[in-house]
Amino acid sequence: MRIARLNWVLLACAGLLCATGLLMLWTFSPPDWDDPKVARNVFVRQAAFLAVGLAVLGVTLIPNYLYARRAAWFLYGACAATLGALLLLARETNGTRGWFDLGPLKVQPAEFAKIATVLALARCLMYVKDLDRWRGLAKPIAVLALPAGLILAQPDFGTAALFVPAFLAMLWAAGARTRHMIAIVIVLAAAVPVAFRFGMKEYQRNRILSFLHPEKVPRELRRQQEQSVKACGAGGAAGRGIQETWGNTAFYIPERHTDFVYSLVAEQFGFVGSTFVLLVFALFLAQALRMAYFSREPFGRLVVVGLSTFLAFQVYVNVGMTLGVAPITGLTLPLVSYGGSSLLTTLISVAIILNVGSRWTPSFSSRDLGGPVEMTAFRPHEELRRVL
């Protein structure tokens, strides 16, 4: 891989977001270096996670991403097995089985499953001819349904729901028919009220109700979101400035450093800061999709589309929840929120997107090149020869 081909803009966006997250954690709980328990401080922990995550990002950039194409099914199988084991083995915390508790670390397999599912879907959607018929859609739907179903069973409704837009985006990019996709959307929309009535637990229903009909839910359940909206509003145009947020703010928000980290940005840096963060996210997504646009290799293109959609929807849902325009789901803000598993997997996603963008791959499809190809003009790239 040549350094020159790396998309430095995208990498800089990711770096900025991580730095914002660290800054917010610093204000949330400044580390006291004299304290022997300083290693439990969220800022210190997140910095350590970030160091590990950047190392993993660097390593993931080195091999050609096409190796991931070969390993896609294996990774997918491993993640599905882990999710299954999680349901059977993990201890229940707060009513869900989402984590493996490995002493100081909590591993959340659902985060890794996102990447593995995108890889597997890209693998089975590239070069398929019958995607314009229902029969051809069966296999991708099955590939999606297994991990999404296992995550839904934890139950983690928010994460499972993220799989749907990513899947639709990939289908769309792979060339599925628009009316098939509309049909899928209609079926899913019809399933939502059924799931609401029978599939959800009380607290999940309350979260959605408190969003749709605030008056139907007791006040203390609406409180977390109300407080968050107030804190964001109190930020005003320029923000209240950096301050120790726990002791001083008038608005107490549970889980503020994880799910509601955006409220810290909005309160301290106001409209300017929160807009800046959204713009960085927009630039990040634009760069990623630009790579997908220019990539000529269908697997890479689909992977970038899938991962970008995952990240984009996570941003919408999280920021929307913080600003009071989406229900509470427990999704983190990628790269900014506190949390090791989430940070690590997002950085891996970033690495894969960068990897796809930094490879040059010739296409064998005449359609992509806009006409018949002269085979004599084809000079295989040395890197390509290594891979194939």
Add this chain to the structure above:
Amino acid sequence: MDRRRVAVLAAALLLPLAGLEARLVQLQILSPGKYTAELRTRRRTLEVVIPPRGRIVDRTGRTIAEDRPCFDLYVVPEEFEKSPAALAEALGLPPEEIEADVERIYRRIEEQMDRRPKRERIRILERERKAPYLLRRDIPFETAFLIETNAGRFPGAVVREGLRRRYPCGAAGAHVAGYVGRMTAEEYRRRLDEGFFTEGFAAVVGEDAVERLEARGVFQDELTCRDGAERAFDARLRGKCGLMIFEREPGRGRTMVELVPSVPGADVDLTIDIDLQRFVEGELAKTPLDSAAVVLDPRTGEALALASNRVFDPNDFVPPLNRAKVREYLDNQGTLRSVAYQEQYPLGSVFKIVTATAGLENRLIAAGTTIECKGKFRPELRHYNCHIWNKTPGASHGPLDLLGAMERSCNIYFYTIGDGMGAEGLKYWALQLGFGERTGLDLPAEVPGRLPARDALSFAIGQSELQVSPLQVAVAMSLIANGGNRVTPHVRRGGGLPPRETAVSRETVDILRKALQEVVYGEHGTASKAGLKELRVAGKTGSAQAGADRDSHAWFASYAPYDDPKYVVVVFVKHGGHGGETAAPVAARIYQRLLRKAATPPGIWRAVERAADILRRVKERM
């Protein structure tokens, strides 16, 4: 594959961000004053809700321990500085004492400051000086009223409703009830590390918030269980702390939101009959000597009374301490120890029950075996004599069978069995009857007793190094009364293990029961003073040697009614002289009381008790 589709997708993905941006404009630009105004006026505090502790209730449903509402006095250090004198006068305390308490509060604030980085210290001091700190618990109603209605005179003083542990029965059953008191520094640390106070908080407010709560010292005023049932059943009695957010907004008062619900402690039902307990304690108090009495139900092991002559009032220990009294209790080493199960003494002739069991079970003797008492066990041994010889040298009981030997408590008969059994053999049967090991009582700090390993002759009549607690004797007597089953004595209703069978056979028990009845009703019986007409009592006296020139320890172990045992009563008087003279009459009075209680319809009894209770409370108030 179509590149145009990727472009469409890019547009679709970026569009919602514009929507979020619009929302930001609405929140932060278009309504600027709406939220910042609230920001300036709102004060929020995270507070811990301490749950009430469960009640301790006796077998008739009377309360032994409960949390009663009271008024606690808090002070806000910043405003308070100016007026300790007025407050001291209102409380009727010397100003120095109040100043010492305020000093303590400042020390606590300093502790908090030391734990945070330097740059934050001034701010912590500023904040904490404005927070209310507990100064005294349970101030009198009149004082609370005075402070509440004259806020100007007592700046910085705040009265809040609180709970205070009370023991309405006072000294009755104090050892059984136990008490609660202030935690020591180590206890506090240990409980904190166990997550005793903050269980479930971290998941809601985060670990940092929990640490800050702790740093504020909100748990340091909590009380810990110290002894008796309070200690033994603490896990059930204490509830779980809750967490609340209080918000104060000018003009709108306080609102609160429960984050973690508090769980009140559960009640504990005891098998103790507090009225009987009080009666027995009164009987024991008639002599100045240390003494104890145990009343058990031999069928189940339920303890009806575990009394000791030593008494203390657990109310004195609950902060604010009654310092003079507590110092007195602590100076008198034994006061907080119950003679009934926390001390051990030589048993004397009551142990002959064990020796007889050993002899019968090993076929050394049968019910009809006669052994002749010549006054001395062997002429060449100086110290192994029958008590009749010790009184008048040369006298003897003559030939006796087991019933006769038990009735007159003849030493020679049992020396002979002991000689045949050896110390190890006697030890085996002593263990079977429950001596030499803890009985399994569900109260803390029970003594195990001690069995000698040599000198089988002295062992056979309960001397040598044998040490037992009155409760162990009651367990042994229960075994005889219920036909050979070992009970686990307990004070919690439904507690204790079910009675279990031992190696003691039914025939042996039947012979012993006849013998024990002879002790009370026989012509030469040593316990004739315990014989009641209306209730057939069976028992055994003991007078254990307690050193060269001191009176022996008096024991009387018994059960009744003879044919359908319902009660086991064991009485012990330290240095009380002869068991039949000192201990047996006490047992007789306990039996009379039990009879009277059984004969009176429960309704009338309760009414009488209630009246007595009201009288006592009125007295307390005066």
